[in-house]
Amino acid sequence: MEIVNTAFRLFAENGYDQVQMKDIAEACDISKSLLQHYFPKKIVLLSTMLNELMLSAFIYSNEQLTLLSAEQRTMIQMSFLLRTLDENPKMENFIKDIFENPELTTELVLVSLDWLESIGVAGETSVIRYAINFAVSGGMAVFFKRKLLRVSVEHIAENIDQAFYLLLGADRQKIDQVYLSTAKYNTDRYFQQFITYLHAHATIDLSAEIKI
Template sequence: MEIVNTAFRLFAEQGYANVQMKDIAIACDISKSLLQHYFPKKIVLLSTMLNELTLSAFIYSNEQLTFLSAHQRTMIQMSFVLRLLDENPTMEHFIQDIFESPELTTELVLVTLDWLEAIGVEGEAAMIRYALNFALSGGMAVFFKRKILRASVGMISENIDQAFYLLLGENAEKIDQIYLSTAKYNTDAYYQEFVSYLHKHATIDLSTEIKI
């Protein structure tokens, strides 16, 4: 994982578009041809990181929030992820690079779809995918411009959740009630536990990108 860790650090610090394969090879002290033997293209490296981080983020919910409903778990997960990005600029830049790639955005949606199905979110797969893609794309576009728009992280998280479940046909009042029920879990203590899980379970070294 040394190559992935090194590339992750470079992407987070300099931006995906500004890092070339030769830069990663030099930082790893290997030849470019050897690097391309394992990772033929730069986007393959980014895809590997994306899958690792996404699956690691879901471990917390899968192990610690199983007593909550699927609705509650998705809302808490979204809240914690956005807070993590807000408090860790290098991670935000990394995720922003993901959303600037249609291919990787689709991959993120597919990985998330598997998780939503596993925790019991109901609906036709095609409709869930549409709702997720719409809610995430619009919500994250606002998130990345939140300072200009003066939008709070909490408001953005709530709007993403509302858009997702409204598109799945849920009643707006019910969504609001469920969102309010997550307040006692959306705390600093639970958030710190989530971050600790990321550090513990991710094979990527997050020590410099995510503060505890």
């Protein structure tokens, strides 16, 4: 975890492509060969990191939103995640690096797929995976240009959710109703609960990247 934490800090500060394995080894005060014993390639380290981050981000939903439907939970989760990125530039830059690399995007999609299936999102795995890829990749492209396009984070989150469930065959009217039913969670109170949970349960040190 010391290696993962160090790599995460370097990626967040300098960008994934700019950090080499030797940089991580030097920052950890270990040899490159020892680093590669645990993580043979940088993508393996990033995959571990994404798993840790995404699982930590889902804990609030898994513990506090269990009485809600899978649709409600995914909509609340998306709103929380985008607001977190919007308010924390280092995390936004870290995630932007991921979406600019198809191989890294695939890693993020796979982690998200596991969570969606675990909370009961219905559909064939291949269809859910396609829906995540299409809705999230397109939505994040808009998110990273939100200031230029003058689009609110809330609107982007709503459109990502709508696109995802439409691709799974859901009725638009039902999607709108579900979204309205989650409105009370789009407040500072619930968002702060989410951030507190994230800091408390994350195995990666987020103190420098996400303000509490």
